[in-house]
Amino acid sequence: MKKALNAIGNYFKNIGIAFAKGDIWVKLSAIVMGAGYFARKQIINGIIMLLVEVLFVVMCIGYAAPNLAKFGTLGTVQFEQVFDPLTMTSTVNDYDNSFLILLNSIISLFLILVFILFWIANMKAVYRLQQKKENGEHINNFREDVRSMFNEKFHITLLTLPAIGVILMNILPILVLVAVAFTNYDQQHMPPNALFTWVGWNNFKNLFTNSVTVTFGYSFKKVLVWTLEWAVLATFTTYIGGILLAKFINDKKTKLPKMWRTLFIVAIAVPQFVTLLLVRNFFADNGIVNTFCSSIGLTDFLKSVGLVSSNLTYIPFLTNPGWAKVMIVLINIWVGVPYQMLVATGVLMNIPEDQIESARIDGANPFQIFVKITMPYMLFVTGPSLITDFVKNINNFNVIYLLTQDVYVTSDQLLANSNAKEIDLLVTWLFRLTNEYYNYKMASVIGIIVFIICAAFTLITFTRTIKGDKEEEFQ
Amino acid sequence: MKKKVNLVLRHVFLLLLVVIWLVPILWLFVTSFSGYKGINTSHFFPDTWTLDNYAQLFFRSDSIVQYNRWFMNTLVIAIFTCIISTILVLMVSYTMSKLRFPGRKQLMSFSIILNMFPGVLSMIAVYFTLKTFGLTNSHIGMIIVYSAGAGLGYLICKGFMDTISVSLSEAARLEGASEAKIFWRIIIPLSKPIIVYTVINAFLLPWGDFVFAKLMLNSGVATDWTVAIGLFNMLGKSMINKYFSVFCAGGVIISIPISILFVIMQKFYVEGITGGSVKG
Numbered sequence: 001m002k003k004a005l006n007a008i009g010n011y012f013k014n015i016g017i018a019f020a021k022g023d024i025w026v027k028l029s030a031i032v033m034g035a036g037y038f039a040r041k042q043i044i045n046g047i048i049m050l051l052v053e054v055l056f057v058v059m060c061i062g063y064a065a066p067n068l069a070k071f072g073t074l075g076t077v078q079f080e081q082v083f084d085p086l087t088m089t090s091t092v093n094d095y096d097n098s099f100l101i102l103l104n105s106i107i108s109l110f111l112i113l114v115f116i117l118f119w120i121a122n123m124k125a126v127y128r129l130q131q132k133k134e135n136g137e138h139i140n141n142f143r144e145d146v147r148s149m150f151n152e153k154f155h156i157t158l159l160t161l162p163a164i165g166v167i168l169m170n171i172l173p174i175l176v177l178v179a180v181a182f183t184n185y186d187q188q189h190m191p192p193n194a195l196f197t198w199v200g201w202n203n204f205k206n207l208f209t210n211s212v213t214v215t216f217g218y219s220f221k222k223v224l225v226w227t228l229e230w231a232v233l234a235t236f237t238t239y240i241g242g243i244l245l246a247k248f249i250n251d252k253k254t255k256l257p258k259m260w261r262t263l264f265i266v267a268i269a270v271p272q273f274v275t276l277l278l279v280r281n282f283f284a285d286n287g288i289v290n291t292f293c294s295s296i297g298l299t300d301f302l303k304s305v306g307l308v309s310s311n312l313t314y315i316p317f318l319t320n321p322g323w324a325k326v327m328i329v330l331i332n333i334w335v336g337v338p339y340q341m342l343v344a345t346g347v348l349m350n351i352p353e354d355q356i357e358s359a360r361i362d363g364a365n366p367f368q369i370f371v372k373i374t375m376p377y378m379l380f381v382t383g384p385s386l387i388t389d390f391v392k393n394i395n396n397f398n399v400i401y402l403l404t405q406d407v408y409v410t411s412d413q414l415l416a417n418s419n420a421k422e423i424d425l426l427v428t429w430l431f432r433l434t435n436e437y438y439n440y441k442m443a444s445v446i447g448i449i450v451f452i453i454c455a456a457f458t459l460i461t462f463t464r465t466i467k468g469d470k471e472e473e474f475q
Numbered sequence: 476m477k478k479k480v481n482l483v484l485r486h487v488f489l490l491l492l493v494v495i496w497l498v499p500i501l502w503l504f505v506t507s508f509s510g511y512k513g514i515n516t517s518h519f520f521p522d523t524w525t526l527d528n529y530a531q532l533f534f535r536s537d538s539i540v541q542y543n544r545w546f547m548n549t550l551v552i553a554i555f556t557c558i559i560s561t562i563l564v565l566m567v568s569y570t571m572s573k574l575r576f577p578g579r580k581q582l583m584s585f586s587i588i589l590n591m592f593p594g595v596l597s598m599i600a601v602y603f604t605l606k607t608f609g610l611t612n613s614h615i616g617m618i619i620v621y622s623a624g625a626g627l628g629y630l631i632c633k634g635f636m637d638t639i640s641v642s643l644s645e646a647a648r649l650e651g652a653s654e655a656k657i658f659w660r661i662i663i664p665l666s667k668p669i670i671v672y673t674v675i676n677a678f679l680l681p682w683g684d685f686v687f688a689k690l691m692l693n694s695g696v697a698t699d700w701t702v703a704i705g706l707f708n709m710l711g712k713s714m715i716n717k718y719f720s721v722f723c724a725g726g727v728i729i730s731i732p733i734s735i736l737f738v739i740m741q742k743f744y745v746e747g748i749t750g751g752s753v754k755g
């Protein structure tokens with residue numbers, strides 16, 4: 001922490017020094033970027049800097065200023081269309097599109113921030129040039145500068161393109177998402193026909209309130225609990241299942257281990273959306289499994305036990321909350337165990353054989369060996385990926401959505417009021433809110449909450465993967 | 476004697492598990508040859524056998540079934556995604572693995588946290604951004620969605636490059652090779668296995684993705700869709716009784732190339748995961 005503060009302190013101190021000790025050209029660079037380069041005869045660099053500055057000013061006047069001016073209100077001019085019966089054309093007024101204003105403002109702010117950082121870097125570079133000149137050091141010409149982009153500055157060349165992609169696809173959307181959470185962007189406020197505006201923390205309050213009209217508080221609690229239950233269950237069942245299966249197949253007593261492994265892999269090699277949609281119809285209310293169960297009398301047996309309510313003629317595998325939750329976890333075992341088996345196979349092959357051997361000589365039985373040697377070793381090696389799996393399961397959209405969409409209908413009116421279902425995870429709820437109900441404001445709030453949960457779990461992994469990273473060891 | 480019984484029991488148990496795992500796949504396969512278009516709810520095997528479902532897929536396109544178009548759409552998207560993603564991933568993993576520069580660790584930490592932010596959450600914003608540029612319902616839009624952020628998924632590839640001995644690049648450097656040359660001539664040829672993994676992984680993404688395709692390709696025009704969306708659409712409430720067997724046929728066709736690639740990849744998948752974590 002102190003180190004980071006020091007680094008930031010130094011960063012600003014260096015600009016101060018550049019200003020205080022720089023000559024007239026360095027100081028001029030603060031206003032006319034590139035001046036410092038011209039003075040040291042780096043003409044092309046100077047022209048590039050000047051061009052960047054001109055582009056930035058044009059961007060500010062033409063793009064940033066008009067959008068940022070409306071950023072406070074997100075637009076005031078309502079969309080109006082006037083139909084002219086004489087010419088048979090309709091004219092549209094010069095309306096404000098709230099979403100575009102929001103998006104453009106965020107991009108503008110981002111560009112301004114980038115420019116400021118660029119400007120600071122420029123000041124420092126110009127001052128370095130002055131120092132070099134004073135000390136009589138060699139000053140690169142343009143060709144040498146270009147060459148350095150493939151040598152000591154190669155990391156900049158390589159990272160530019162990926163960074164632009166990540167900024168566009170990951171960082172900007174996250175910023176927009178955060179901003180939308182503080183607006184009233186929903187079906188009643190859909191640009192271009194309507195405006196939306198800032199509402200402060202209202203959406204966050206809604207997520208925790210329970211009233212006759214707003215049932216988000218009730219739904220949120222239910223969905224959150226099930227999301228966490230699901231993530232724990234899904235992660236551990238597939239993890240343990242995968243290890244057991246791998247141990248079983250790799251055991252010396254098992255003949256043809258490769259063949260068995262391949263058979264399990266075939267099951268997961270088929271794309272998930274195909275198998276999941278198929279399984280959903282396999283277990284449908286009037287599906288083939290139900291036909292089978294009623295013909296062998298299982299349906300009647302379950303009725304007499306009370307697991308299936310007596311007015312049904314089928315087992316509600318995916319239509320009753322309790323049954324559906326159990327089935328989803330079981331089907332997820334079906335989907336996930338072969339993956340974990342693959343990973344576990346790789347790890348088990350590296351397990352130090354001598355430890356197991358000596359334990360066996362000391363008289364440990366197979367169960368003891370498994371609990372005392374195999375499991376700790378597995379946990380040590382796959383621990384970090386276990387937490388990654390947990391976070392992935394919190395966001396396991398495919399399994400839940402493909403198994404229950406169009407099939408599961410909630411009977412809980414309070415949940416239905418906020419468009420949630422018993423079997424929803426936070427992400428599927430969010431997806432439905434956006435894709436079917438256009439309730440972007442609440443979806444954004446849920447998105448932020450999910451991010452906070454995931455980030456908390458990630459920080460645990462991340463300290464291990466980064467700090468414990470012995471990457472130099474193998475080089 | 477007891478040993479023999481044990482041995483038989485062990486294999487019977489495995490066989491039982493395999494049956495459980497393969498029953499849905501078998502059902503997919505046999506239903507794709509069913510003469511009845513809807514779901515056969517009374518028998519596991521179809522009552523009549525036919526190849527008509529496959530014929531319908533390939534030769535009788537209508538407003539619902541456009542399988543050839545879907546396949547081409549997905550293939551085009553997959554090829555471009557695969558090329559762009561692989562290049563981005565290689566660029567980032569080489570930088571993080573072999574180059575040393577100020578701020579490297581911080582950048583890595585930041586990217587790991589960012590990568591944890593699930594794409595599903597920010598997709599509303601992605602959707603509207605692309606819509607502003609008119610890129611929804613287009614191949615270019617889908618390619619951007621799948622490949623632009625690929626640079627973040629560099630960890631497994633970096634883990635592999637970490638194991639390439641540094642003495643090779645040292646030697647090249649002494650002979651006056653530039654960093655760019657070392658990247659092209661030494662690291663890339665030595666990273667072949669992990670490049671295969673990255674390529675297949677990126678190629679498979681558009682075939683299996685459902686969420687983004689559903690959101691981005693919302694025009695309702697069947698010719699725009701990818702295979703995943705097209706097949707999902709066949710199982711809608713009003714459609715399922717006319718198209719279920721056709722869906723199964725489509726599922727079988729798409730599964731064949733995907734399974735082959737997947738089986739090739741799983742070898743690298745295991746090496747990547749375990750190789751990466753053993754070091755951690």
